[in-house]
Amino acid sequence: MPYFTTADGTRLAYEDYGTGKPVFFAASWSLAADMWEYQVPYFVEHGYRCVLLDRRGHGRSDRPGTGYDLDTLADDIAGLIEHLDLRDLTLVGHSTGGAEVARYLARHGEDRIARVAFVSAILPYLLLTDDNPEGKPMELYEAAARQFQTDRPKWFADRAQGFYATHLGNDVSPALVEQGVRRCLETAPMAALELWRANARTDHREGLRQITVPALVVHGAADQSALIDLTGRRTAKLIPGCVYKEYPTAGHGLFATHIDQLNSDLLEFIKG
Known part of the structure; x- marks a missing residue:
């Protein structure tokens, strides 16, 4: 398991598989690199290099007392990209990983x-704010x-079936649902x-408006978490010219x- 050290001395674990053009996978909130187990072999087999990070406090990385703001997490991603000198890179972020990726672009640009x-x-x-009436009040969070x-x-267990939208017939085993909860509970x-x-x-709105590289947005219509x-x-609607795919x-x-x-x-999308 390789590691690199961030600017504030935090030791972060990462994984690096395959060769070819690089794809960086950023994980969801409370999940680490292992969540991408159904994507990484597929892309390695199709000739891509897959790089994954256990963000601080997650997986095998250090658990520092600070640094869980999106700016620091985006800088952690930048640190790994620079450590491996990745270029012509595709960023793929799920859930919070998407927020980290957006923040990376806003802070570090699109050169790589x-x-x-x-x-x-x-x-x-x-x-919820005066200029974001679609939002939810902080009291809810x-x-x-x-x-x-x-x-x-209990919080994770109560939401596990909804996470996978099993009520719509999505075929996931009880073992997979249990594994997902267990992985979340391994996070600090x-x-x-x-x-x-x-x-x-x-607030990522302004940063999203500034994206100029090709962008893909994928979302589930039955997403109860987002x-x-x-x-x-x-x-x-905010990203100029993006491709949008919705899974009913x-x-x-x-x-x-x-x-x-x-x-x-x-x-x-990556081939395109």
């Missing part, structure tokens, strides 16, 4: 980036935070809590329920 894909991304801005601090395993509780709050507070009217559809039966966990469709759409 060929294209970007936002999958079920927590974008563009979740918080803080209520969930209190539930984390009371019974975090404080990291999950602080990143939850950072997701709600971070409601499509609040996130995916609004994101697609997909929830947030479409990386596991719609494997063939997602992999095919990503491959078509």
Whole structure:
């Protein structure tokens, strides 16, 4: 397992598979690189190099007391990209990973980036404000935070079936659902809590408007974690010329329920 050290001394684990043009996969909130197990072999077999990061507080990386804001996390991604000297890179971010990728572009530009894909991304801005009437009040996010601090395993377990939209007939086994909950619970509780709050507070709208590289937005119409009217559809309207794909039966966990469709759409986009 290779590691690199960030500017603030945090040691982060990463994975690097295959050869060819690089694709960077950024993981969801409370999940680490392992969540991409249904994508990485596919892209390696199609001739791509796949790079994945365990963000701080997640997976095998250090658990520092600070750095769970989107600026620091974006800088961590930049540190790995520079460490490996990645160029002509495709960025793929799911959920919070999409927010990290958007923040990376806003802070570090597009010089090394060929294209970007936002999958079920927590974008563009979740918080209710005078200029964001579609958002939700911070009290709603803080209520969930209190539930984390009371019974975090129950919070994840109660939402696991909805995460995969099993009520729409998506075929996922009980073992896969259990694995997903277990992986989330392996994340440092404080990291999950602080990143939850950072997701709600971070406004990505201006950065999304400035994207000039080819962009793909993929979202499930049945996403209960990132409601499509609040996130995916609004994101697609902000990014100039982006390709938008909506999966009618997909929830947030479409990386596991719609494997063939997602992999095919990503491959078509990357080739393009």
